[in-house]
Amino acid sequence: MYVDPATHDAYWYFTYTVTNRTGKDQLWAPSMVLFTDTGEILQAGRDVPTQITEGLLKLLGNQLMQDQNDVIGDILQGKENAKEGLVIWPARNTKVNELSLFIAGVSGETARVKNPQNGNELILWKTLQRDYLVPGEALARGAAPIDLVEETWIMR
Numbered sequence: 001m002y003v004d005p006a007t008h009d010a011y012w013y014f015t016y017t018v019t020n021r022t023g024k025d026q027l028w029a030p031s032m033v034l035f036t037d038t039g040e041i042l043q044a045g046r047d048v049p050t051q052i053t054e055g056l057l058k059l060l061g062n063q064l065m066q067d068q069n070d071v072i073g074d075i076l077q078g079k080e081n082a083k084e085g086l087v088i089w090p091a092r093n094t095k096v097n098e099l100s101l102f103i104a105g106v107s108g109e110t111a112r113v114k115n116p117q118n119g120n121e122l123i124l125w126k127t128l129q130r131d132y133l134v135p136g137e138a139l140a141r142g143a144a145p146i147d148l149v150e151e152t153w154i155m156r
Helices: 050-060
Strands: 010-018 026-028 031-036 041-043 065-067 073-075 083-090 098-104 110-114 121-133 147-155
Touching: 010 050, 041 083, 050 065, 050 083
Parallel strands: 065 083
Antiparallel strands: 010 083, 026 073, 031 041, 031 098, 098 121, 110 121, 121 147
């Protein structure tokens, strides 16, 4: 969690490294959605002011880290071409105990299914789901990492 020193607004953030080990260059354009146990569904980057992203990048002090939009693009093969990214969501409600992060676009696998309610065809994407526990008061934890509880693949 990051709290803006000027406004005291809180933000969840996630840093990652993406490495292409597929044997061919790949396009990296993930969709990252954060669900909270208070019912919030947050799209990565939405309602995050530029100065928050810039401030957090500066605070993290990693010159190779880029904001989520700058990481989008071709990922060349090999660990020497890995990219480091930063994803941010506004934390409007900090009284949470569990977070689930859904990352679509990591796998190209899809499935076509019929909607049981109306019969329309839907396309489901293989999505990485990462579940976290937030012990204690989120604001009091500051930048202390939260615990990854489970990581699984789902069709969504």
